[in-house]
Amino acid sequence: MESNEKKPRYGMVIDLDRCNGCGNCTLACAVENNVPPAHENANERTGITWMRVQKVDNNRPYPENRSVYFPLTCQQCDHHTPCESVCPQKAVEYDTETGIVAQIPVRCLGCRYCMTACPYHARYFNWWDPEWPKGMETALNPDVSTRMRGVVEKCNFCHGRLQAARAKAAVEGRRAIADAEYIPACAESCPTKAIYFGNLADAGSEVSRLAKEKNSFRLLEQLGTEPKVYFRSEQSWVHEQMNAKLKTAEKEKIHG
Amino acid sequence: MNITRREILRFVGGSALGILLTPVPWKALDDSAIWTQNWPWIPEPVRGESSYKLTSCTLCSASCGLRARCIGNQPVSLSGISAHPLNSGALCSFGIIAHHLRYHPARLSRPCRISGKAGASGSTAMAFDELLLEVAAAINDASASSQTVAIVDGRPGRTASHLFQQFAAGLPNGKYITAGESSLEILGSMFEKPPGPLAYDLDNSKMILSFGVPLLDRWGTPARTARYLQKKSEGKQRIIQVETLQSRTAGMADRWIPIRPGTEAAFALGIAHVILKDKLFRDASKDIAEFETMIAAYPPSAVAEICGVSQDFIRDTAREFSANRPSVAVIDGSANSRHALAAVMALNILVGNVGRKGGVVVHREIPSPVALSKNKMSPISTLDAIPDHSIRAMLIDESLSGSSLPDGLLQKKLTGNGILVSLSPFVTERPFCTQYVIPSPVFLESLAELTGQADRESSSLSLSAPLVPEPAGMVDPIQFIQRLGSAAGVMNIDSGTTEELLKKRMTAIYSEKRGSIFNASNGQTSELKGLTSPDELWNVLFAGGCWMDSPETVRSLPAVRLTSVSTADRIKNIPPESNQLLLLPCAEDVIYRNSEISPLMSKVGQESGLRPSGCKVYLQTATGDALGLTDGCRVMLQTKKGSMQAEVRLDPSMMPDVAAAYSALNQQNIISLCEMNQDASLQPTPVKIQKV
Amino acid sequence: MDKKFISRGVSRTSIGNFGLWISPWALMLVVGLYAVMLCLFKGLNQTNMDNRFAFGLWIYLDLTVIALGAGAFFTGFLLYILKRKELKAVINSAVVIGFICYSGAVGVLMVDVGQPLRAWFTFWHPNVHSMLTEVTFCITCYLMVLAIEYVPVILKNRKIKHVSSMLVFEHELHKLIVVFAAVGTFLSFFHQGSLGGLYGVLIGRPFAFRPALGIWPTTFFLFIISAAAVGPSFILLTTALVSKITGKKLVKPEVYQLLGKISGSILIVYVLLKAIDTLIWINSTSPSLGFSAASFYKFSGFGTWIMFAEIVLCGLVPALMLLNQNIRQQFRWLITAALLACTGIVINRFVMTIQTLALPTLPFDAYMSYVPSWQEVATFLAVLAYGMLVYSFSFRYLTLFPQERELQSL
């Protein structure tokens, strides 16, 4: 069915030097994906934020202290996806069509094995049933299903938006969608435009170009999981801190 | 026939085998699993047609243009309009979830009276008419006993504001008070006669010297950071952040100058000292010599001592500030003393930033037929100018959240039996007086008018269209003042519905033929002159558009009095006694102090720790270690004014010996521990910290 | 009163005393079941687990309990396949303990998952790459095997024996016991291994990750061997404990010594392999993933002492003790050695489950701690109480130790 052209590999490049830690990505994500407000007993370790911003500093005391904000989401590992192979009942799947790691909450039995497998802590368990203040449940996004307690959920690059873009293309008789037609809520909502999103398999795309730059790195690259979320910063301490291998331009050809 | 136990067992055995050969166990297994996937108590999103509606955000005066994605008529998500000249597609984190506000559990549905006596506080629901009678009685009482009736406006320049001014003019002791950007009000008051509404022209500035203003985080338009990063890469803008804490702005600015808490005024006077000494000033004020002697006590050496920074920082900053024109010095009015505001504003006067593009500019008044009607308007006054304990009734329009006056100040100005009448969607606890609260619609429910930006070169006007119906019994600001006026016998208020009055204003703006208009539906900005009718203007603004006034041309400004900068106050560091730290009250969300936010805000607070939630105190790691405190432990904060519990966060970016304390959204708690300046601004206060 | 149910030739305490003994366990079971209900109906917010500590006390205990319950399969393997007839003295007890351990673990797992009603999806839509699938399949099957092995023990009860068809059934079943023992051994090897693989495959947790031998990480094999090593030790300990509590001689001293010897011989192999595996991990696996092994031990609480305790103090030491005949013959030292061996495995399972999750992975992660809630503890205690009750009833009414009658008459 699919034409011969290469299948997309969606990915992100996040410019840490542009992130001011406002949290819009976290909020827009929660709105888009029907993540409920916190249960009164929830905390930083039991709450659900598919996209979470974490402040990271250089461990130096005042006044030499410097910090950046890391927007952390599912890193969409392309290779040896740690969570996928461990799920006993295929609730996690590496989507070969898009490179997105899918989590299907209705298949999930809530064993949380995937959460222990994920080194990026990108997976969240529903410790409570979701609850919205009265009336707020009418403002949910119909493109994403709500979840129940006892299942794991995580970022899927706003796949509902991809489905919507495909439906629009289909009604116009197109099988492929243009790059601009699909952008996740976090990237769209970022007021400083720190999040670039696009197709890493397309060598001409901006994300491909940025991902190959020498200032770009990925988290825990040595694990060999080939995450599709890149970070970039021009501050050398960030690279040192992340123990990142700075790439030489010719060395790596991504997702070739 | 005799049925024995064994026969029953055989029957059961047969049944057990039989049931396995039917669909019952398998279907039950399958359907019960499906049941868990569709639990009836888990809400399902409503299905419906999807559409986009355009409007403007009312949360603050930044007036961001936004797109609401609607399912049926229900907005389900908000995003910025990328071509919008005010916000360039950016929304702030409050705005992006503002469509939830109408479902906030604390939403007020009926007018109520809240008893102010401590301990006896309780809210009594009442009819609007009944409430009007009681308030009118208090107003008449005030008029009779020549006490003041004040009306406080957080968003001046609206049509409603002008009606408020008419109301104040109609009373013998009526005062109209704005709670706008008070640093600019101070600057205005330094002129011999007011030059008109002032604003910072940040977009055109080459260098911004910010005294703790969260420029790159949440102050003014959320597009600021992206614009700054763009200009920075082109070498067109620099930001120097003078602030105790390593805030988000401090982290991104070109330079962060960490000064001791409460020493902003001293730092500014130190810069002024260098500017005068090195003859870097441009605008000679007639009392400049006098000013120089006044600040003689602030040479860089002394200031370095007070602020805890190197002298070079002071000299370099002074030179950069005067060399990189147009430059502008900004300071946040809600967090600093009036002395600090005046000292910083003096810098703008000294290097000639006032009245210049890229500095502090004068905005033109937006045409208003109400302002021109036969009904007289009261002039604008400030709460400072009103004697203490003289206000019998204070009316506050909080229907649009915005800068609000500190409770300490309000309390000081009210008489013993003073009442507070608030128009607001939510109840703000003010336990010091009897409060009447009238419910107003929230964002997206009513037609609202948005004027003026304190961070732009020219003023603008937008409309926020009602996308969803408002609940019954809501009152908008125009109805509020008209009803109150007629109840209190104040007859000189323009009549007409909100829509009629706003349409009249459109006609007035249209007839002036000045400025430009942004049309959100096609993303184009064009001259207002190109429009064919006032109705067209209305339609464009009603759909997320925006009218921008043309910038005021530079004109000669009236003379200034630099000596109104006072140094009398103790502008120096308070060395804390041994084993005491300096408590720095922090307001993460100062603009929203008297408003609620979407419950989803827990995502960036309670659930991720990105922004402080609950009561937290931040200490330098070394300071915490010295006090034997660990990250996450609970402590008691004790000052002369009281004590409260907080959770410790050790943070290497913190200045040693400083305790930055955040409390939950409503700031009452931390404020109650802090000593207050004369103008009700907070002072850094010595605090004892003990583990509990 | 219940005399006719008690095996011929052995004496049991009065029913009153027995009642006194079981009532605290019954109470503990009831409290635990209340905690279970809370978890099932209110959700797992009743526990202190969280997104970072997604596995907690329960998984740790599952792994431990199943390792200790390995005595059942390994004794069966030695008795029926390798024909070590001496072990007939403890096989029944081993089967009951195995059954308790496995059914308890499965029960706790059903509480531990967020959606127990969907647990059968693993059978319908299995992911064959997942160690957990392997574990689920093998444990479920092995639990059935254990149940089948348990049935003949029950059917031999003095009263039930009177039903002729039951006796025939028992006899036929017993003929097949070799088959079940073989199947059980096979299944056990797999799931003990899969439980080891559970953590060994976690590439995202360099502390636990081990390279693969064939398709399984080395922990797969280490878990099998370690479970086989401590299984007999645990049988030894439980037998001694029952003997102590009831004040009866249950098996001959040679049986204790044989169990100790078996345990020791396998434990020494395990310790050797574990040491090699650890060295490879320190020098190759961990650095290749970007982590120096030392970095995992810099947090207070989990220093290198835990590694020493696990491998030397509770590994090498008991192994050498158990291999020494003189020590084996002194009952006190035999028990000490068995206890150390079991402790070693308890520490190993703790290190694999809890320490792995406590350690940071991202460069800016914090070290995590976790304290189980009362509901988690009560649920665990319910399993303990359940085990106590099942064992107590089995001991009273069934023949767990065939040598008891003989030893009593001596």
Place this chain on the structure above:
Amino acid sequence: MKFQFLWFLAGLCVMLFIGWIVFPYALYERREQPLQFSHKVHTETAGMSCDNCHAFKEDGRFTGIPALSKCMECHTDVIGTSPHERTLVDEYVKQNREIPWLVYARQPQNAYFSHASHVKLAGLNCDRCHGPHGTSDSLRTYARNRISGYSRDIWGNSISGIKTASWDGMKMDDCADCHNQHNVPNTCLKCHK
């Protein structure tokens, strides 16, 4: 001995009867549609085509069952003789109330289905999944599974799960089978949201 075996057989038969006859009946709750509707009358007598009412939106969404406003394009007042039409006008049109149709093919919220890609791109006909519904003269009784809440059409008519037609059954396996036949990827996210 023979008699004893009969007891066993009796148990077996009772359960087979309950499991195959009583259970399927008890499992489903039957509900009548709020209003009768004839596709036949609309397509044949009124000469309308399917997409007159079941159309695609610009954004690729399918209207599914049209809203009352669609009915009101013709039925602002009674134009025929059917009593159901009178009900429509009196109870819904005049009171401006949407008709609470019971949707036979309603998928759960976790399933995503795009009519656009199946109809416009894959060229499927309506009856592939909806059977002869489009030519029916009346609306059959809607049956709802009491445990799962699903329409009976999702599982299919036969309790054993044996399909008698391509549209008999709309569960995941039915979708997956067709995808497999046509070599369309069967990844989770194709159909789940």
